[in-house]
Amino acid sequence: MHTQAYGRRRVSIRKFLYILPFMVLLATFAYYPLYGWVYAFFDYMPPTPLSHSPFVGLKWFRSLVENPVKVNQLLQVIKNTFGISGLYLLFSWLPMIFAVFLSEIKAMRFRRIVQTVTTLPNFISWVLVYSLAFSMFSSEGMVNGLLKQLGLIDSPVLFLQNSEHVWITMWMWQTWKTLGWAAILYIAAITGIDESLYEAARVDGATRMQAIRHVTLPSLLPTYFVLVMLQIASFLNNGMEQYFVFQNAFNKDSIQVLDLYVYNLAMGGGSYSVSVAISMLKSLISVVLLFSVNGLSKLIRGESIV
Amino acid sequence: MTFGTTDKTISVLTYTLFALFALMCVYPFYYIIINTISANDISARGEIIFYPRHIHFQNYLDVFKIPGLWNATLISLERTLLGTLLTVGASAFLGFMFTQEDMWGRRFWYRFTILTMFFNAGIIPWYLTMRTLHLTNNFLAYVLPAIVAPFFIILVKTFVESTPKELQQAASIDGAGLLTLFFRIILPISKPILATVAIFAAVDQWNSFQDTLLLVTDSKLFSLQFILYNYMNQASSLSTMVNLQNAGSTAMASLATKQTTTSIRMTVTIIVVAPILLVYPIFQRFFVKGIMIGAVKG
Numbered sequence: 001m002h003t004q005a006y007g008r009r010r011v012s013i014r015k016f017l018y019i020l021p022f023m024v025l026l027a028t029f030a031y032y033p034l035y036g037w038v039y040a041f042f043d044y045m046p047p048t049p050l051s052h053s054p055f056v057g058l059k060w061f062r063s064l065v066e067n068p069v070k071v072n073q074l075l076q077v078i079k080n081t082f083g084i085s086g087l088y089l090l091f092s093w094l095p096m097i098f099a100v101f102l103s104e105i106k107a108m109r110f111r112r113i114v115q116t117v118t119t120l121p122n123f124i125s126w127v128l129v130y131s132l133a134f135s136m137f138s139s140e141g142m143v144n145g146l147l148k149q150l151g152l153i154d155s156p157v158l159f160l161q162n163s164e165h166v167w168i169t170m171w172m173w174q175t176w177k178t179l180g181w182a183a184i185l186y187i188a189a190i191t192g193i194d195e196s197l198y199e200a201a202r203v204d205g206a207t208r209m210q211a212i213r214h215v216t217l218p219s220l221l222p223t224y225f226v227l228v229m230l231q232i233a234s235f236l237n238n239g240m241e242q243y244f245v246f247q248n249a250f251n252k253d254s255i256q257v258l259d260l261y262v263y264n265l266a267m268g269g270g271s272y273s274v275s276v277a278i279s280m281l282k283s284l285i286s287v288v289l290l291f292s293v294n295g296l297s298k299l300i301r302g303e304s305i306v
Numbered sequence: 307m308t309f310g311t312t313d314k315t316i317s318v319l320t321y322t323l324f325a326l327f328a329l330m331c332v333y334p335f336y337y338i339i340i341n342t343i344s345a346n347d348i349s350a351r352g353e354i355i356f357y358p359r360h361i362h363f364q365n366y367l368d369v370f371k372i373p374g375l376w377n378a379t380l381i382s383l384e385r386t387l388l389g390t391l392l393t394v395g396a397s398a399f400l401g402f403m404f405t406q407e408d409m410w411g412r413r414f415w416y417r418f419t420i421l422t423m424f425f426n427a428g429i430i431p432w433y434l435t436m437r438t439l440h441l442t443n444n445f446l447a448y449v450l451p452a453i454v455a456p457f458f459i460i461l462v463k464t465f466v467e468s469t470p471k472e473l474q475q476a477a478s479i480d481g482a483g484l485l486t487l488f489f490r491i492i493l494p495i496s497k498p499i500l501a502t503v504a505i506f507a508a509v510d511q512w513n514s515f516q517d518t519l520l521l522v523t524d525s526k527l528f529s530l531q532f533i534l535y536n537y538m539n540q541a542s543s544l545s546t547m548v549n550l551q552n553a554g555s556t557a558m559a560s561l562a563t564k565q566t567t568t569s570i571r572m573t574v575t576i577i578v579v580a581p582i583l584l585v586y587p588i589f590q591r592f593f594v595k596g597i598m599i600g601a602v603k604g
Contacts, residue, residue, distance in 0.1 A: 008408065011408060012408050012409060012410045013410050014484075015403065015406050015408065015409040015410065015484065016409055016410040016411060016415075018399075018403060018484070019399075019400060019403050019409070019415065022396060022399075022400055022453070022454050023415060023418065023419075025450065025453055025454050026418070026419060026422065026454045028439070029450065029451040029454075030422040030426065030454075031422075032435055033426070033427035033428075033431045033432040033434075033435040034427045034431070035431075035435065036427055036428075036430070036431025036432065036434045036435050037427065037431055039430075039431070039434060101320045101323075101324070102324065104320065105320065105321065105324070110321070110324075110325075113328065114324045114325075114327075114328045116587065116590055117328045117331050117332050118327060118328055118331050119590070119593070119594075120331060120332070120335075120583075120586055121331055123509050123513075123582050123586055123593070124513065124579055124582055125513035125514075125515055125531050125578075126515065127515050127531045127532075127534050127535045127578075128513075128531075128534070128575065128578060128579050130535075130538070131534060131538060131571070131575045131578075132334040132335070132338065132575070134538065134571070135334065135337065135338055135341075135571075135572060135575070136334055136337070140350070140352055140568065141352065142337055142352060142355060144352070145351075145352030145353070145355070146355065176330065176331070179327075180331065184594055208316070209316070233424075240429065240516070241515060241516055244519075245535065259429065262428065262429060262430055263429060263430070266430045266433070267430075267433075267520070272430065272434070275430045276428070276430050276431055276434075279427070279428030279429070279430055279431060280428065280431075282428065283425065283426065283427060283428055286425070287424075287425060290424055290425075306424060
């Protein structure tokens with residue numbers, strides 16, 4: 001009896017030992033960087049190592065609310081982050097509508113081609129998106145060439161060096177890249193809807209639009225709800241790649257979102273400590289957001305997201 | 307389903323909008339391809355819009371004369387091959403191990419893994435850590451952090467859980483150890499999901515740009531994505547350089563094959579995107595399957 005329990009325990013530990021090396025890797029690359037947060041409490045100036053840098057306590061955090069230049073900069077960055085994330089949230093229903101109307105199309109060949117072609121941009125990098133954008137919209141690009149040939153303009157329109165409408169253009173590129181892919185989830189959900197619901201709707205004399213409104217959309221709402229919650233949770237995390245490749249001297253003020261700002265501060269300006277301080281606040285707020293939407297989901301749907 | 311024909315207008319409108327958006331998704335690729343194979347002088351004037359003119363393939367030979375492009379291609383291929391292999395192996399093994407209910411601390415370690423999908427320290431703390439680990443200007447920085455990938459682990463775990471338990475039990479009764487079970491039973495039956503994981507991992511590796519930007523200053527380790535980004539700004543000096551090289555060797559380059567800023571930029575773009583364009587249509591169903599299974603909560 002005793003030895004049997006002992007043997008079971010040994011098997012259990014041995015199984016853990018198999019995954020231990022992987023857990024060490026994970027700890028190193030996903031958890032150990034949290035230690036990097038200590039840089040926020042020092043006056044770190046490379047090449048002086050951290051061990052020789054003076055401890056400054058909350059100086060950098062205070063500077064974020066006290067130093068007028070920094071406050072202004074940060075406010076602009078937060079405005080950009082909210083603007084771009086807000087636009088994205090505002091149009092979060094687009095993939096759902098895309099899927100609904102695509103599923104209405106009866107020509108299967110056409111439908112398959114549209115689906116294949118529109119998911120392609122999701123699989124190219126932002127550098128490539130920028131390169132495509134440059135080919136199409138730079139001063140010697142295709143669009144300006146066409147406009148000139150048609151005699152609509154004399155001098156090229158500087159689409160990419162424009163400081164206006166940056167949020168909207170960024171949202172548009174993002175949508176171009178991800179719309180088709182994001183729709184797939186909804187297409188799958190639509191395939192799963194019970195056909196008899198549509199039959200019943202038709203017997204009741206419903207038009208196509210009425211069937212969409214009363215059958216299709218209600219079945220998709222749970223999926224939509226979860227995705228919106230996740231989107232809110234990552235409201236501050238725009239990522240930096242898209243904004244990094246599209247940024248230039250002209251649009252810099254309105255393209256800097258938090259993730260890019262943090263990068264520019266540290267790698268461009270050498271202000272590592274302030275950058276880490278902002279990064280830290282951002283991560284903490286994101287965790288709070290995640291827990292909030294998770295709680296909200298439990299409250300509304302009785303089911304957690306995470 | 308069929309409904310009344312009152313919605314004809316809506317029908318026409320949907321077809322038009324979808325056709326238009328599909329065109330917007332595919333035309334930029336087409337535009338660049340036809341420009342790289344057209345006469346470079348016409349292309350530089352922006353006159354190639356619908357079909358190629360004076361087709362030639364000199365550009366594809368010429369771009370590899372740019373120092374660093376060939377090396378970057380190799381680096382990108384290496385990290386994609388090695389990175390994919392390691393990620394798929396680790397995802398398969400961990401996905402399987404997390405189904406082992408008698409493993410010590412299984413629930414805790416699974417959560418420990420999944421949590422990293424929702425939380426990270428931030429890019430600069432990550433960079434500072436990688437530096438203390440001596441992973442700057444180090445090829446390992448491309449593959450090591452990608453090995454344990456929570457999303458892929460969820461995919462495999464969900465798949466293994468959906469396979470009949472009897473298979474594993476029968477093998478255990480026959481005296482198969484854990485590793486035998488993994489290699490002989492789990493790996494073969496998980497092939498479909500591993501193909502999905504492989505294709506995702508490969509695309510991620512190939513497209514990765516940020517790690518080079520942050521961690522690498524040694525040009526011998528530059529990836530194709532990073533080099534393309536650099537070339538966007540240097541295309542005009544690069545074209546001059548290639549032209550000078552050509553002037554020495556072959557007969558006088560005609561205007562049609564002489565390199566321009568546009569030809570260099572576009573040809574490199576096609577080289578960077580080619581693997582995706584070639585692989586994507588063949589494996590599209592794997593991509594779709596990935597997101598469907600991923601949607602089921604892990």
